[in-house]
Amino acid sequence: MEQAQYRYLPPGIYHLESKPWETPIIAGAVMLVTGELGSAIGASFALANNVTSVAPLYIPILGPWITLGVVGGSGGFDAEFGGFSFALVGLPLIVDGVLQGAGTVLLAVGASGHTTIVKDGEAPQSTTPQVGIAGNRIVIEGRF
Secondary structure, three states: OHHHHOOOOOOOOEEEEEEEOHHHHHHHHHHHHHHHHHHHHHHHHHHHOOOHHHHHHHOOOOHHHHHHHHHHHOOHHHHHOOOOOHHHHHHHHHHHHHHHHHHHHHHHHHHHOEEEEEEEOOOOOOOOOEEEEEOOEEEEEOOO
16 A cells, blocks of 8 residues: 555655664663663662562563562562552552563564655666756766
8 A cells, every 4th residue: 555655756766665663662672671670670679688579570571560469469568578558569560560561562563563665766877978068068977
């Protein structure tokens, strides 16, 4: 369908190229890496304080959800994290999981989608000089 709108391109001067969607790829990569980096830093601090139930945070995409289930199911957030409430522990895990999941979806959409663009090509070049008249001058053109 996209080819129909470019049907009348001059041959040799312009050509069509297909390229992946760069914006969702970049946005998805930034979201995924930011979420995973936050998870890894949080897990490192928690493991330094001997809280071993946050080890699944090192797993990309699913780590925050697994940790939420492990921590929430093993006596609640108050028992595991020494008095921190759900607002301080559970909500960041949910936001982190959504951030990593959305980043993964954007990466997949960007990698699978392509757009067709018109690129300038080089006009056919002649190695023989062209002679012409322009007004009151004789013009010699060409690539040598």
